[in-house]
Amino acid sequence: MLLVAENLSDDAILMDAGDGKIIHRFALSTMPVVPGAYPYGVVATRDGKRGYCSLWNGSEVIELDLKKGRIARRIVLDRHGSPVAAGSHPTAMLLGPDEKKLYVALTNNDRVAVVDTATGKILGYLSTLLPGQRYGGSAPMALALNKDGSRLFVANASANAVAIFDTSTVFSSPESKNPATAQALGFIPTEWYPTALAVSGGDLFVITGKGKGTGPNSMSSSASARGNRGFHPYIVTLIHGSVARIPIREAEDRLADLTREVEDSNLMNNQGGEQIHFQGGANPIHHVIYIIKENRTYDQVLGDLAPGNRDPSLTLFGEDITPNQHQLARQFGILDNFYCSGEVSGDGHVWSTAAITSDYNEKTWQIAYRSNERSYDFGGEVMSGVPLYQRVPDVDEPGTGFIWANVASHGLKQRDYGEYVLTRWCDVNPGRGESRKEAPLPADPTCKVPVVRKGELLPQNVGQPHGSPSPWPWPVPMIQRNEATKPELEGHSDPYYADFRLDYPDQLRADEFLNEFAEFVNARKNGRGAELPQFILLYLPNDHTAGTRPGMPTPAAMAADNDLAVGRVVEAVSHSPYWEDTAIMILEDDAQDGPDHVDAHRSPALVISKYSPGAADHPWVEHSFYTTVNMIHTMEVLLGLPPMNNNDARAPVMVPLFSGKGEQKPFTADWRNLKNGLIFEMNAPDAPGAKKSARMDFSRPDAINAAQLNLILWKDRKGNLPMPKPRYSVILKDDGD
Numbered sequence: 001m002l003l004v005a006e007n008l009s010d011d012a013i014l015m016d017a018g019d020g021k022i023i024h025r026f027a028l029s030t031m032p033v034v035p036g037a038y039p040y041g042v043v044a045t046r047d048g049k050r051g052y053c054s055l056w057n058g059s060e061v062i063e064l065d066l067k068k069g070r071i072a073r074r075i076v077l078d079r080h081g082s083p084v085a086a087g088s089h090p091t092a093m094l095l096g097p098d099e100k101k102l103y104v105a106l107t108n109n110d111r112v113a114v115v116d117t118a119t120g121k122i123l124g125y126l127s128t129l130l131p132g133q134r135y136g137g138s139a140p141m142a143l144a145l146n147k148d149g150s151r152l153f154v155a156n157a158s159a160n161a162v163a164i165f166d167t168s169t170v171f172s173s174p175e176s177k178n179p180a181t182a183q184a185l186g187f188i189p190t191e192w193y194p195t196a197l198a199v200s201g202g203d204l205f206v207i208t209g210k211g212k213g214t215g216p217n218s219m220s221s222s223a224s225a226r227g228n229r230g231f232h233p234y235i236v237t238l239i240h241g242s243v244a245r246i247p248i249r250e251a252e253d254r255l256a257d258l259t260r261e262v263e264d265s266n267l268m269n270n271q272g273g274e275q276i277h278f279q280g281g282a283n284p285i286h287h288v289i290y291i292i293k294e295n296r297t298y299d300q301v302l303g304d305l306a307p308g309n310r311d312p313s314l315t316l317f318g319e320d321i322t323p324n325q326h327q328l329a330r331q332f333g334i335l336d337n338f339y340c341s342g343e344v345s346g347d348g349h350v351w352s353t354a355a356i357t358s359d360y361n362e363k364t365w366q367i368a369y370r371s372n373e374r375s376y377d378f379g380g381e382v383m384s385g386v387p388l389y390q391r392v393p394d395v396d397e398p399g400t401g402f403i404w405a406n407v408a409s410h411g412l413k414q415r416d417y418g419e420y421v422l423t424r425w426c427d428v429n430p431g432r433g434e435s436r437k438e439a440p441l442p443a444d445p446t447c448k449v450p451v452v453r454k455g456e457l458l459p460q461n462v463g464q465p466h467g468s469p470s471p472w473p474w475p476v477p478m479i480q481r482n483e484a485t486k487p488e489l490e491g492h493s494d495p496y497y498a499d500f501r502l503d504y505p506d507q508l509r510a511d512e513f514l515n516e517f518a519e520f521v522n523a524r525k526n527g528r529g530a531e532l533p534q535f536i537l538l539y540l541p542n543d544h545t546a547g548t549r550p551g552m553p554t555p556a557a558m559a560a561d562n563d564l565a566v567g568r569v570v571e572a573v574s575h576s577p578y579w580e581d582t583a584i585m586i587l588e589d590d591a592q593d594g595p596d597h598v599d600a601h602r603s604p605a606l607v608i609s610k611y612s613p614g615a616a617d618h619p620w621v622e623h624s625f626y627t628t629v630n631m632i633h634t635m636e637v638l639l640g641l642p643p644m645n646n647n648d649a650r651a652p653v654m655v656p657l658f659s660g661k662g663e664q665k666p667f668t669a670d671w672r673n674l675k676n677g678l679i680f681e682m683n684a685p686d687a688p689g690a691k692k693s694a695r696m697d698f699s700r701p702d703a704i705n706a707a708q709l710n711l712i713l714w715k716d717r718k719g720n721l722p723m724p725k726p727r728y729s730v731i732l733k734d735d736g737d
Helices: 223-227 248-253 255-265 298-302 323-332 345-354 359-370 403-409 506-526 555-574 628-639 646-650 690-694 706-718
Strands: 002-006 011-015 022-027 039-044 050-055 060-065 070-076 090-095 101-106 111-116 122-127 140-145 151-156 161-166 180-182 186-189 192-200 203-211 242-247 287-293 414-417 421-425 479-484 535-539 582-588 605-608
Touching: 002 039, 002 050, 011 039, 011 050, 011 060, 039 090, 050 090, 060 090, 090 140, 101 140, 111 140, 151 192, 161 192, 186 255, 203 248, 242 248, 248 255, 287 345, 287 555, 287 628, 298 323, 323 555, 323 605, 345 359, 345 403, 345 628, 403 414, 403 535, 403 628, 414 506, 506 555, 555 582, 555 706, 582 628, 605 628, 628 646, 690 706
Parallel strands: 122 180, 140 192, 287 535, 287 582, 414 535
Antiparallel strands: 002 011, 011 022, 039 050, 050 060, 060 070, 090 101, 101 111, 111 122, 140 151, 151 161, 161 186, 192 203, 203 242, 421 479, 582 605
């Protein structure tokens, strides 16, 4: 017999392994939608009488009577009170040798539950946190026992380690009111993201999902590059898993040293809480504007920027197209060693707002990106629905939460513009996917016109100035309404700010933000009204581009549109009273759409304030290694917030970027690409890759074949020029190490 968890059906089935006939079907969910519980793992007793199924999003393990075909017991595991709170994510399960104990990995809660199989009660927990770890984020994901069951091995995916527990001395007594928690004997280091374990004889086998990570993707001799005629390989094709064989006795003999190695690799000996020492004394920053953009590498945008570690042969959107970002880097600091933590938008937006990802995200985005086997479960949407409105937990939410929850729980004010927001458009039904092809909505009082064509007047709440004629040669869609997909963002999101839609110009997004910003400026000047919230989240996505799809802006036009929007935001803030106490942090959510000679994760990033070092005529080049997580921790320190998880808790703060004298002058935006008409250019029907682009779904970030889009962008910008051969660069520390 086969016991199967049907992940998208919220049930489990018992099948005859010989003929495939279903013997029993078990309906497992009690949630208002299906799928909602997401059955994950199954184990069965050796006699075939009992089975167990973990509910990934249900915070339960279901005990099944396999003979009678019924549910015998529901075992609740760390369920929170709110119906929409992130669950504990029970995943891997393992029965002890005598089948008296069931071990359950609670991936979102950093521990393993030990369940008494006779009573279904929790005997205790095994903590998977590292020594001295105060904040969560270890993500226990796989389990294995040695032959006699005295050692339990637990794969900590987010810590890149395997925890070892002594099972012979813990939890033999019945459940108490407060089940005890045991600590690990020690930890074994692994490669990136261990996801499966097995024991054979005296060896432990460890499978990781991402192995050694990525490297340069300017070109390589890999099969992916050869298959694409020498073009750079797509970032996802560079990520390979690994298998390690570890002698258990040898590992236990060296466990103290191995544990120290795990601690070092997780920066546990780095306090990560250093403060920023401003030259003027106390921290003057009281507001942070966080801008998230889409999908560019460093060389692709700033490869022509000197000084800095660069390869101009890989530059697609150089200074002629992105003059504002080039000038901002020169004036406020060139970060040429900054890396996106995510590989694609599916995990990149979670990294950019949570400093970690969920196990659901890491296990499913690859499937969503390669095929239609799963839906696009990102940005607060799952299975084409919004868990918040369905009153179920978001299975894609990390247990340690998002930055807006951190802000809200510590009494700070915030305003969200487009991130984790679902925009309903006037010209289409409220579906997603290829929704642009759907029929118009019924008449709605908020949708006086579905689109605005060139020369037609924009609505009074859209554009600068309000009610001006549209200069865009394509129909600009109008917003019907916005819906926040997270509870902390409800009532704190701009109802007129667009989420991801590429025929909606970033200029209009900037206009909407600047409309509200002007009100905050007036409030500060006049002493009446609400001041600027401490945390602003601003989504500017159009550097994603729509390839060469006919009727859409050209790739250069979209990159220039995005660049000008960034410049206008910085110009407005730096010429306002808020320049004294505001920092602007800018990054890409991922770097998947382009080549880079250092690493496929390297991307442009900017840290802008009056206290930035350097000047336009003497650029500050910051070679320190930073990632998305460093930027998040820096924002937390500026705002007086605690870390969310162990990643941001240990990530060094970007201290050098605030080492200036506080004399940075206001920035003046470069409007050249509006004046010369570049941002209004449209793809011609015969543009390179136009037919392929026309068949792509640009309704969401990365809904298309990104590797194919990369080739189209290269041909659009470079013609038939071949990709340069790889040039490897290493940035040395000051001591030469």
